[in-house]
Amino acid sequence: MTPEPESVPIRDESIRLGQLLKLANLAEDGIQAKEFIENGLVQVNGEIETRRGRQVRPGDSVTVNGQAVVVERQS
Template sequence: MSEPVRDVPITGEPIRLGQFLKLAGLAEDGSHAKDLLDAEEVTVNGELETRRGRQLSDGDVVAVGHERGRVTLVS
């Protein structure tokens, strides 16, 4: 069973996937984010994603294993 989706506030759109993985605590650092993407362990909105530079927008859900974070735009 998956963990509940955790809202991760960002102040500006868009944000790159690699940056979001670090911000959400789904990756320890940029190298770990790259490793997760290379190992095909990251999904965005339920679809496999391997591009660290993918642009995310408000409401996108990123998952690594059972952990999930939702991009939440705040002003």
């Protein structure tokens, strides 16, 4: 059974994928985030994403190595 995705609140309308990975503690730093993305280990809404600058918005789900998070607008 897949665990329930954690929610990650963001302040703005969107956040770049590489930054979200660091914010959600899915990557230790920008270098690791870049490696995960370049190696096809990151999915956005179920699709492999290879662009580190991809804009992720509230409602989007991001999965890395089986760990999933959902982006939420910070209230």
